Amino acid sequence: MSTPALRLDRAGLIFLALTLGAAALAPVFALLVPRDSAFAMPPYVVALIGKYLCYAILAVALDLVWGYCGILSLGHGAFFALGGYAMGMYLMRQIGARGVYANPILPDFMVFLNWKELPVAWWGFHSFAYASLMVMLVPGLLAFAFGWFAFRSRVTGVYLSIITQALTYALKLAFFRNDFGFGGNNGLTDFKDVLGFSVQSDATRAALFSISALALALAYLVSKAIVSSKYGKALIAVRDSESRVRFLGYRVENYKLFVFVVSAVMAGIAGALYVPQVGIINPSEFDPGNSIEAVIWVAVGGRGTLVGAALGAIAVNFAKTYFTGAFPEYWLFGLGGLFVLVTLFLPKGLLGLLNMRRAARPAAAPPSPAAQEEGVQ
């Protein structure tokens, strides 16, 4: 029987070594190694990989609900974007009087819209602690409210996926509106500094990179602890045969709700780390396509493995960066083709490919298509 102590498999240990190693070494290569050395990490590489790390956190969060509980969320990008907006609001208020209109309180876009007062939603965002709280609270509360109704009404499968899409789409439309109060079409940008450090400086960028790598390691450890517990075993059981779990006396809706909220909070943190690194957040982050892309990362990397999800996010985004540079108009075909190839030939994703030669262990296997949903008579 399992003890509560966390036991990591080989892939998990390698993953931790890599993320912690990256967190420790990136500042060295970015700041200490001379610029003209072959080992130097140019600033744009730091920013690019830092961005991938945030996507990897989002992928781990998505894998937690999809890979282990069977909730195919096509709206996880919304939680990511909300976390991003919360951080963006803090960064906007840090600009203070250095904006174009030099208003010490109101961000430029509000002055431009002739607003006289700071909207209530923006109160408190001058404080980093408050903004950090909102980074977790806003996605968490939205996930709670959404999950409360959806899981209690037993909305599952395709229907659930569709309403998660609708959720992110609705938010996109709302954030597009100027009078919604979050910068409309242009979103939030022109950030100056975070906690007093310039967001443009190499040192800040290297620090954000390291924090993202640490956050990824932490997200992995938390997720791994969750799925290794008895709760996690019940989650997998819900994924494979939901009604059977109910007949054993488990309140399935609560099980789903908890993991959904944890996952949304994780996605929010990912978004908050992403925004200072890319320097902008706008309503396009709510685009339904983003959420679907995140699902593809997880599928490509290996659903129900956590490590695979992170791997998939990084690998697909590397490919995307290359493709959109080399043949921009073909990227979507490439992505679609990759998805089809992986589903047909690599049901366990890239991680499965890497594990191929290793003896398969039975416990906590990824979902087999045969054991999906219902079938309880």
Add this chain to the structure above:
Amino acid sequence: MTLAATDDPKLTSTLLYLDGVSVSFDGYKALRGLSLTLAPGEMRAIIGPNGAGKTTMMDVITGKTRPDEGDVYFEGRHDLTRLDEAEIAELGVGRKFQKPTVFENHTVSDNLLLAAKAPRGVFATLFGGSGAAQNETIERILTTIRLADLRQTRAGGLSHGQKQWLEIGMLLAQDPKLLLVDEPVAGMTDAETAATAELLREISHDHSVVVVEHDMAFVRELGVKVTVLHEGSVLAEGSLDQVSADERVIEVYLGR
């Protein structure tokens, strides 16, 4: 939902009480005024041709299907028509499905762990490990269901008969007051069937059991009171010899 609905002694002395239960699916009446009572500690066999409504009856008792009409009480005071699956399971009603449904991606012992009687709340399972007492129970059940050597095997890799047994083991781990067992020997060899009958008799020493089966040899081995279901209501009730001498029963079974 534990209010005493009535003080009717006929009701309160029963473990399970069904009265005038009707269920229809798109106009087709799967149950028509089904009435049945089970005394505490009793084991009952339910027989009846395919489509008689046996599985639907279990669906009603376990909260999967809501009856259109009729009363369903557990322990004389819990109105099962108002509770959902998890609440009914918590009261102490366990069920084995007609088609064996175990958690294929979990090991045999994890299947038992999930079924085992223990707090079911999110935080209880998130932070609580499995207690020593629970491990002992699981070990004992593994022996009873003859899967001790396969405890670390993925349940999806078990044979059909072994899955049926694992599911019975999950029922035991759940330790409910009432066990509902739907066609436990379907697809089993004769030897497995006999062993299953023995297992159920053993279980019935300290549990109330309802077994649905149409394997007559198996029902004979159980040696308990039999209820015959036909077209959604009770056709006859009594010992196996009594009901098999009943002309209407003979007609239903042979006249088809």
